[in-house]
Amino acid sequence: MKPLAPSALIAAVLLAAAPAHAGQEEPPLRVVASFSILADLVRQVGGPQVSVQPLVPAGGDAHVYQPTPADARALGRADLVFVNGLGFEGWIDRLVQAAGYKGALVVATQGIEPIASEEGGEGGGHEHEHEHGHGHHDHAHGGQDPHAWQSVPNAMRYVRNIADGLCAARPANCPVWRDNAAKYLDELTRLDAGIRAAWQGVPPARRKVITSHDAFGYYARAYGVQFLAPQGVSTDSEPSAQDVARLIRQIRAEKIRALFVEQLASPRLLEQIARETGIRPAGALYSDALSPADGPAATYVDMMRHNTAALTQAAKGE
Incomplete structure (x- = not known):
């Protein structure tokens, strides 16, 4: 039996001399x-x-x-x-x-089917x-x-x-x-299954959400939710008075309960809709940016979980 220490030393020397095949020695x-x-x-x-x-x-x-x-x-x-x-x-x-x-x-x-x-x-x-x-x-x-x-x-x-x-x-x-x-x-496969499970408890007729900026088309397509937004896909476009009036009529007719402000959008518009329909905004959604590290959406997975929990609770009227 060879003593352990010298053989470990030889192994360390050989490792140090070996090229960095795994790229571990390179800077990030x-x-x-x-x-x-x-x-x-x-x-x-x-x-x-x-x-x-x-x-x-x-x-x-x-x-x-x-x-x-x-x-x-x-x-x-x-x-x-x-x-x-x-x-x-x-x-x-x-x-x-x-x-x-x-x-x-x-x-x-690359390779994603755009809406x-x-x-x-x-x-x-x-x-x-x-x-x-x-x-x-x-x-x-x-x-x-x-x-x-x-x-x-x-x-x-x-x-x-x-x-x-x-x-x-x-x-x-x-x-x-x-x-x-x-x-x-x-992890993302489990996240996707969790989002689908969360919406299972919401009847299809109640899966209607008002947001301030139309950033949720892919969420809508993936999870069978209807998002109605008074503002276009980009936050730099302003809705017309006609858009807003039509949305208010629809909220009343369809008894929509879920009303959200996004973290980047001006809240004025949704406050007007809330006043005229009597629905309280149900909190903030994260669409185009994460929250700071100490917020509820510090990672992509956190963001999707936060949004889904907020959306499903509001749609159920909780």
């Missing part, structure tokens, strides 16, 4: 993600081997975001950049050019009566609803695209990232 991959929700998904897959900086931080609104010189510097130093796509980041091309970024730009929604905006129709294009009622009125995103992450099956596609992007950027680390992605996909 410097990644920029366009907004906080996407940054969280990248962190879940990347783990400690990536350093992720969101351009639009938690609580920020990507629809009206103005890039800063600091953002251009961050982009210029990045090894890899992730964007949502579907017209969500109207400012990204100018920023990439200003930063002189020459690396890969990974579009996280088209419904153009035309009375009052600027709110088409509420089609299946699941995702009314879209969108002049800012080139005719597509970009909020694809609001469906968990879509978020799973984001995760696969993120893993592919990371693996292409640093193949040596790929096994670690594939493993992280697989574990996270299991």
Whole structure:
């Protein structure tokens, strides 16, 4: 029997001399993600081997975001950049050019079937009566609803695209990232099942929700909920008085109980609707940004759970 200590020492020396096949010795991959929700998904897959900086931080609104010189510097130093796509980041091309970024730009929604905006129709294009009622009125995103992450099956596609992007950027680390992605996909599968189960307790006729900004079309399609919004897909559009009056008539006629303000939207409009219908707003939903770390929606999974609990309770009249 050889003594343990020398053999352990030899093993340590050999390990130190070996090339860093797993990429563990390299500094973390410097990644920029366009907004906080996407940054969280990248962190879940990347783990400690990536350093992720969101351009639009938690609580920020990507629809009206103005890039800063600091953002251009961050982009210029990045090894890899992730964007949502579907017209969500109207400012990204100018920023990439200003930063002189020459690396890969990974579009996280690659392969997702987008929901088209419904153009035309009375009052600027709110088409509420089609299946699941995702009314879209969108002049800012080139005719597509970009909020694809609001469906968990879509978020799973984001995760696969993120893993592919990371693996292409640093193949040596790929096994670690594939493993992280697989574990996270299991968590998202459970999240999706939990959301479906939560809505099972709400009769279909009661699955109607008023929100201040139409960001939930993918949630509507995935989970069979009808969202009615007086504002279009982008937070920088204002609803007409006609839109609001029609919505108030519909709330009264259909006895809708669930009324929500999003964390980024002006509450004035919903306060007017609340006054005229007697419905109290049922709290805040998170649509385009996570909450700060100490809030109820600090991660994507937390956000989807928070929104679903708030929505189902309000729809049941609790």
